[in-house]
Amino acid sequence: MDAYRRIQTGKTGDVHLVVFKDKKILDDTTLDEIKKEIAALLGKATGPDVLLDFGNVEFMSSAMLGLLGQLHRKISAGHGRLKMCNIRPEIFQVFKLTSLDKLFSIHKDAPTALATFT
Numbered sequence: 203m204d205a206y207r208r209i210q211t212g213k214t215g216d217v218h219l220v221v222f223k224d225k226k227i228l229d230d231t232t233l234d235e236i237k238k239e240i241a242a243l244l245g246k247a248t249g250p251d252v253l254l255d256f257g258n259v260e261f262m263s264s265a266m267l268g269l270l271g272q273l274h275r276k277i278s279a280g281h282g283r284l285k286m287c288n289i290r291p292e293i294f295q296v297f298k299l300t301s302l303d304k305l306f307s308i309h310k311d312a313p314t315a316l317a318t319f320t
Contacts, residue, residue: 206239208232217319218243219312221255227262237269249280253315257288267302274306283307287315 210221220240224232244250254270256262270286277284285307289297297303309315 206242208236209239209243211243214316215319217251217253217316219253219255221257222259225258225260227259227266229263230265233263233265233269236266240273244277249282250277251283251319252277252285253312253319254284254286255288255312256286256290256293259293260290262293264296267296267300270302270306283319285309285315285318287312
């Protein structure tokens with residue numbers, strides 16, 4: 203896996219894996235770094251399939267939800283697919299309250315999510 207400051211990346215087949223390193227994604231500095239690192243990763247790909255793994259994330263700000271929305275639009279515009287996995291129940295509740303669980307493809311774990319890209 204390639205290492206950035208805020209994310210770890212790798213690839214399984216044609217799917218880009220992005221694992222968030224931070225337990226808390228709250229401040230603007232962290233969000234800006236995540237945005238730049240993901241942009242650097244995806245800047246090389248056209249219509250990428252991306253799996254975001256939230257296994258390490260215990261808390262995240264509402265601004266992170268906005269970033270996820272932007273990422274979803276960008277990937278969809280390139281005919282790629284964005285999926286997420288390993289979201290803690292308390293964070294998943296926020297996705298449900300905001301109806302983002304209907305927009306995003308969210309899976310229990312990485313193997314389950316990866317199987318849906320075929």
